[in-house]
Amino acid sequence: MKYLTEFRDPALTKTLIQKIEKKAIQEVIIMEVCGTHTMSIFKSGLRGLLPPQVRLISGPGCPVCVTPQSYIDTAIQLTERQDVILTAFGDMLRVPGTEGSLMAQKSKGRDVRMVYSPMDAVQLALDNPHKEVVFLAVGFETTAPAIALSVDQAKKADIHNYSILQSIKTMPNTMEALVVEEDIQIHGFLCPGHVSAVIGVKPYRFLSEKYGLPAVIAGFESLDILMGIYHILDMMDKKDYKVVNEYTRLVSEEGNLKALEMITKIFEVTASVWRGLGSIEGTGLKLKQEYENYDTVKKLGIQMASEQPVKGCICGEILKGKACPLDCRLFSTACTPENPVGACMVSEEGTCAAYYKYGEFRD
Amino acid sequence: MELITLAHGSGGKSSHQLIEGLFYKYFRNDILEQRNDASVLPEILGRIAVSTDSFVIHPVFFPGGDIGKLSVYGTVNDLAMSGAKPLYITAAFIIEEGFPLKDLEKIVASMSEAAKAAEVKIIAGDTKVVEAGSADQIYINTTGIGILPKDMNIGGQNAKGGDKILVSGTLGDHGTAIMALRKGFEFVTDLESDCGLLSGMIQEILQAGADIKVLRDPTRGGLAATLNEISQQSKVGMLLEEGAIPVKQAVRSLCEILGLDPLYIANEGKLLVIAAEEDAERVLAVMKNHPLGKDAAMIGTVMDSPKGQVYLKTEIGGTRILHMPAGELLPRIC
Numbered sequence: 001m002k003y004l005t006e007f008r009d010p011a012l013t014k015t016l017i018q019k020i021e022k023k024a025i026q027e028v029i030i031m032e033v034c035g036t037h038t039m040s041i042f043k044s045g046l047r048g049l050l051p052p053q054v055r056l057i058s059g060p061g062c063p064v065c066v067t068p069q070s071y072i073d074t075a076i077q078l079t080e081r082q083d084v085i086l087t088a089f090g091d092m093l094r095v096p097g098t099e100g101s102l103m104a105q106k107s108k109g110r111d112v113r114m115v116y117s118p119m120d121a122v123q124l125a126l127d128n129p130h131k132e133v134v135f136l137a138v139g140f141e142t143t144a145p146a147i148a149l150s151v152d153q154a155k156k157a158d159i160h161n162y163s164i165l166q167s168i169k170t171m172p173n174t175m176e177a178l179v180v181e182e183d184i185q186i187h188g189f190l191c192p193g194h195v196s197a198v199i200g201v202k203p204y205r206f207l208s209e210k211y212g213l214p215a216v217i218a219g220f221e222s223l224d225i226l227m228g229i230y231h232i233l234d235m236m237d238k239k240d241y242k243v244v245n246e247y248t249r250l251v252s253e254e255g256n257l258k259a260l261e262m263i264t265k266i267f268e269v270t271a272s273v274w275r276g277l278g279s280i281e282g283t284g285l286k287l288k289q290e291y292e293n294y295d296t297v298k299k300l301g302i303q304m305a306s307e308q309p310v311k312g313c314i315c316g317e318i319l320k321g322k323a324c325p326l327d328c329r330l331f332s333t334a335c336t337p338e339n340p341v342g343a344c345m346v347s348e349e350g351t352c353a354a355y356y357k358y359g360e361f362r363d
Numbered sequence: 364m365e366l367i368t369l370a371h372g373s374g375g376k377s378s379h380q381l382i383e384g385l386f387y388k389y390f391r392n393d394i395l396e397q398r399n400d401a402s403v404l405p406e407i408l409g410r411i412a413v414s415t416d417s418f419v420i421h422p423v424f425f426p427g428g429d430i431g432k433l434s435v436y437g438t439v440n441d442l443a444m445s446g447a448k449p450l451y452i453t454a455a456f457i458i459e460e461g462f463p464l465k466d467l468e469k470i471v472a473s474m475s476e477a478a479k480a481a482e483v484k485i486i487a488g489d490t491k492v493v494e495a496g497s498a499d500q501i502y503i504n505t506t507g508i509g510i511l512p513k514d515m516n517i518g519g520q521n522a523k524g525g526d527k528i529l530v531s532g533t534l535g536d537h538g539t540a541i542m543a544l545r546k547g548f549e550f551v552t553d554l555e556s557d558c559g560l561l562s563g564m565i566q567e568i569l570q571a572g573a574d575i576k577v578l579r580d581p582t583r584g585g586l587a588a589t590l591n592e593i594s595q596q597s598k599v600g601m602l603l604e605e606g607a608i609p610v611k612q613a614v615r616s617l618c619e620i621l622g623l624d625p626l627y628i629a630n631e632g633k634l635l636v637i638a639a640e641e642d643a644e645r646v647l648a649v650m651k652n653h654p655l656g657k658d659a660a661m662i663g664t665v666m667d668s669p670k671g672q673v674y675l676k677t678e679i680g681g682t683r684i685l686h687m688p689a690g691e692l693l694p695r696i697c
Contacts, residue, residue, distance in 0.1 A: 004615055010606075013679040043624075045681015222679045337689035348622060358683040 007221030016226040017049055023233035024053040029185055030232055031321050033175060034192030035062030035349025036220050042358035044222045054229060057321035060174060060274065061192050063139040064091050064347035066319060068275045071167050072097035073305035075136055079110035085128060087121040088136040090114045091347045096340055098308050118150035125162035134296050137164035141198040144168050144285055145259035148266035151294045163296040168285040169272050171195045172203040177280050179211050184320055188232035189215040193247050200255025201245050208241040219247040266291055275343050276316020315342035318351050325355040332356055365464040372492030381490065385468060389475035390485040402486045407510055412447035414438055415506040423500055426540055427555030431473035433631060434503040436560050439481040443562035444578045446517040446569060447509030453487040457502040460495045481560050521576035522597035524667035527643035531564060531634040531650050532658040533609045534586050535625030539617050554613050559632025564653045571649050573642035579635045584688050585627040589635055590673045591687040601673045603663035627688045637665060
């Protein structure tokens with residue numbers, strides 16, 4: 001199957017949009033939680049094709065964007081140590097801290113390396129026995145299994161110079177935090193496809209059962225997203241609220257059991273600090289006690305930097321879907337992808353970056 | 364294995380051996396034979412086009428080419444984009460101590476071959492060797508000059524509403540092929556760099572007598588950067604049809620995996636042409652007829668407004684802005 005063409009079929013797209021137009025009788029606000037959805041929606045120009053009653057708002061599902069500034073500041077401080085090699089996923093390098101970024105540190109000659117997998121960082125630790133290799137452990141249930149695996153493997157191989165700076169987050173409880181916040185209006189959710197491939201369908205059930213909200217687990221191609229929107233409208237029309245798994249080619253009811261097993265072996269649930277949202281109970285993962293030796297903070301005896309709010313930046317409001325990038329006075333003036341002020345402008349998946357990069361066609 | 368040492372760049376005996384044994388051996392021509400501090404060229408009648416470029420590619424040998432071939436074609440192509448006939452180039456090397464002599468010979472031989480294909484003479488050169496760690500293997504700078512026909516006026520400022528935008532083949536091949544080789548990836552692809560000589564195709568296009576407004580080779584920053592530059596220079600807008608833009612399946616897949624966009628990825632042997640609407644079909648036919656242009660396509664139209672903006676009509680019918688790329692391309696987390 002050619003995933004890149006079949007799920008972007010122009011004729012089917014047209015048919016689905018017509019069906020959506022018929023169903024969209026009143027204003028509907030749908031949050032796409034995942035950053036990859038946001039990007040895909042902009043990249044395909046989908047927003048412009050939807051009827052104006054269907055409003056898509058972007059949620060806090062970009063791992064880079066939700067990483068607090070204090071975390072980056074701590075990482076930057078770590079790069080000043082001669083005994084540390086700092087490793088991170090590519091788009092973490094550009095995230096602004098209070099002063100500078102990891103990219104800027106790299107330019108100054110500090111040992112910052114981009115890796116594609118935490119396992120590469122473990123290999124680096126093997127190759128550099130006299131250095132402490134720190135991996136910036138960010139992301140959601142998507143990156144958590146690979147990070148867990150890296151810790152597991154490091155322990156099995158008796159590698160003692162590898163540790164992770166923790167800021168892993170989890171999705172369902174975060175979505176619940178958004179639902180219960182009074183001034184956020186969401187009529188339905190497009191659930192994150194990659195996260196769902198790991199956790200399955202069950203963890204979202206509370207959305208329909210407890211809050212009467214329709215939710216669809218959707219893939220990332222245009223047709224996936226349109227199908228998701230159509231299902232949400234259809235459920236609202238029939239007042240029959242469920243969690244529908246539309247991404248069955250990747251997401252099973254139970255999720256990826258092996259990955260889940262690896263997560264629970266290494267991590268336990270904790271509170272987590274979100275940029276702009278503050279600390280939310282039950283939305284993070286931390287190393288279990290028996291793996292504490294792999295926790296950079298404990299191992300090196302360092303303190304996490306304190307969180308300094310960024311003046312004028314409304315990333316927090318944007319992550320909650322309460323404001324749109326165009327509402328921010330820094331957007332595209334003081335804050336651009338070359339010189340991001342807030343994290344939503346940094347990652348390709350960030351709402352502000354998507355607005356900036358792909359813009360909207362104005363005749 | 365013989366290695367380049369600091370002595371090779373010192374101006375002494377070793378330098379002399381390197382120049383005689385390698386550079387003269389491969390680059391020999393009547394002008395270089397003058398052996399003076401400056402080469403003196405015969406009189407050139409007409410306007411002269413000049414271009415310079417430095418090449419710092421890693422790895423230096425890659426599928427479809429090497430830094431030597433790239434450094435000649437790169438500058439020759441840039442000259443050709445003005446409509447000039449390339450005549451001469453210079454070559455300056457900065458080499459990291461410890462670089463294998465055998466590899467340098469391969470690079471120099473490749474430059475010599477490329478210069479022959481491009482019908483240019485290498486007329487001046489320089490070699491410096493720096494300490495290990497001060498440079499990454501080898502850097503090459505080439506500067507070229509060419510002669511322009513009398514009434515030739517091709518440039519980024521000439522695009523007008525209604526003009527058509529054409530490309531000579533699939534986009535993103537070079538950058539993707541190089542990226543697939545980088546440390547940390549284990550992609551097995553048959554992708555090759557498109558590193559190629561465009562002056563031949565350009566001469567054929569110009570001989571067809573079409574009204575050519577702009578010629579460019581979309582190297583760094585890819586098609587998106589090049590079109591944004593032109594739209595700003597010419598103060599016009601552009602609308603591209605995503606479905607018409609040729610991209611290899613392997614490039615598309617690799618970009619999809621890495622979260623990159625082929626329209627922002629470097630090409631090293633692709634020609635972008637903006638031609639008057641009435642001549643566009645004819646130009647396309649000439650391009651398709653050339654060995655390097657079999658995948659040539661008409662991909663969009665120049666609009667009078669909005670000025671300085673490039674839009675892309677997506678395959679599903681949506682429209683988005685194709686921005687100037689910002690910063691380094693970084694893979695996304697997930």
